Amino acid sequence: MSIPSVKLNTGAEIPAVGYGTWQLKPEDAVKQVEYAIKEAGYRHIDCAFGYLNETSVGEGIRNSGVPRSELFITSKVWGTWHRKVEECLDMTLAALGTDYLDLYLMHWPIPLNPNGSHPLIPLRPDGKRDIDDAWDIKDTWKQLEALLKKGKVRAIGVSNFSQKTLEAFLPYVEITPAVDQLELHPYNPDHALVAYLESKGIVLQAYSPLGSTNSPLISDETVAKIAEKYSFTPADVLLGWHVAKGRVVIARSNTPSRIASNIKGAAAAAQALSKEDLATLDGIAAAGKQQRLVTPPWGIDLGFEHWPSQ
Numbered sequence: 001m002s003i004p005s006v007k008l009n010t011g012a013e014i015p016a017v018g019y020g021t022w023q024l025k026p027e028d029a030v031k032q033v034e035y036a037i038k039e040a041g042y043r044h045i046d047c048a049f050g051y052l053n054e055t056s057v058g059e060g061i062r063n064s065g066v067p068r069s070e071l072f073i074t075s076k077v078w079g080t081w082h083r084k085v086e087e088c089l090d091m092t093l094a095a096l097g098t099d100y101l102d103l104y105l106m107h108w109p110i111p112l113n114p115n116g117s118h119p120l121i122p123l124r125p126d127g128k129r130d131i132d133d134a135w136d137i138k139d140t141w142k143q144l145e146a147l148l149k150k151g152k153v154r155a156i157g158v159s160n161f162s163q164k165t166l167e168a169f170l171p172y173v174e175i176t177p178a179v180d181q182l183e184l185h186p187y188n189p190d191h192a193l194v195a196y197l198e199s200k201g202i203v204l205q206a207y208s209p210l211g212s213t214n215s216p217l218i219s220d221e222t223v224a225k226i227a228e229k230y231s232f233t234p235a236d237v238l239l240g241w242h243v244a245k246g247r248v249v250i251a252r253s254n255t256p257s258r259i260a261s262n263i264k265g266a267a268a269a270a271q272a273l274s275k276e277d278l279a280t281l282d283g284i285a286a287a288g289k290q291q292r293l294v295t296p297p298w299g300i301d302l303g304f305e306h307w308p309s310q
């Protein structure tokens with residue numbers, strides 16, 4: 001099985017299909033990460049400090065027996081650590097049991113009060129999320145740039161950055177983000193943002209490509225019809241759509257058979273889907289299905305074309 005890779009603006013190659021670790025309970029993370037690497041053939045693991053399972057992900061990575069140099073590992077700095085990015089990274093490195101990351105992302109363009117009511121999701125007395133309004137994300141980015149120069153991370157990027165956020169950010173950065181990790185699937189294709197990122201040479205990483213937990217996408221009839229045509233599963237089609245378009249896709253499963261079929265199916269569907277199939281998938285949202293499926297209640301408008309009012 002050959003999994004395509006995508007070139008980052010650093011020159012490094014990132015495997016186009018990654019294994020996602022959000023919502024994996026620690027005990028599941030150990031065994032599923034080991035399975036994903038050792039049995040299913042993933043070489044790209046997507047982690048985050050905020051997922052609270054990096055120690056278990058690290059154990060799974062070590063148990064796989066695959067050398068660190070053959071793996072592409074991403075993690076993300078959480079909002080309450082924007083003022084102390086290196087400390088957050090050091091905790092991630094220790095938990096994962098590695099001395100460098102292949103890619104380090106700013107998880108959201110939202111700094112959170114580091115001394116608030118909760119270490120991850122601090123709330124104000126009115127119940128709203130406690131955003132650190134006095135902090136500028138450009139200063140968070142400067143710290144990521146410094147970590148890249150130090151060699152502790154080999155590429156840096158952003159996540160959940162809209163075109164509006166990027167336009168206010170890019171003119172002031174020294175190093176252009178290598179990626180933007182975004183919710184992207186046929187119900188939220190964000191065509192304009194995709195074109196903007198491509199024009200800047202920023203690689204798009206699609207998260208929640210299957211529509212996340214309890215997804216309506218897996219049973220979408222247009223996706224099912226395309227899948228039937230080739231004897232693929234709907235998941236194969238949803239993942240292959242991204243790979244065929246030269247993007248990186250990150251999928252999570254807690255079921256070994258799906259962990260294995262997702263990586264194989266993504267590669268096979270990317271090759272098999274016709275131009276017409278891709279165009280059909282591109283058009284599902286505009287035909288009345290537009291829907292974001294992961295929208296934390298930040299209480300602010302992040303500038304995306306589609307962002308539910310909060």
Ligand SMILES: NC(=O)c1ccc[n+]([C@@H]2O[C@H](COP(=O)([O-])OP(=O)(O)OC[C@H]3O[C@@H](n4cnc5c(N)ncnc54)[C@H](OP(=O)(O)O)[C@@H]3O)[C@@H](O)[C@H]2O)c1
Pocket residue numbers: 019020021022023046047107159160181182206207208209210211212213214215218233235236250251252253254255258259261262294
């Ligand atoms: N940067 C960010 O802010 C951000 C946000 C969200 C996610 N992410 C990253 O992206 C990754 C993927 O997104 P996600 O975890 O939200 O969800 P996802 O990968 O879109 O979907 C996961 C769900 O799909 C099910 N599933 C997996 N394979 C399937 C298959 N072949 N057929 C049917 N159902 C299947 C899983 O169920 P089972 O487990 O039962 O198989 C699970 O309920 C995350 O794990 C994380 O690494 C990043």
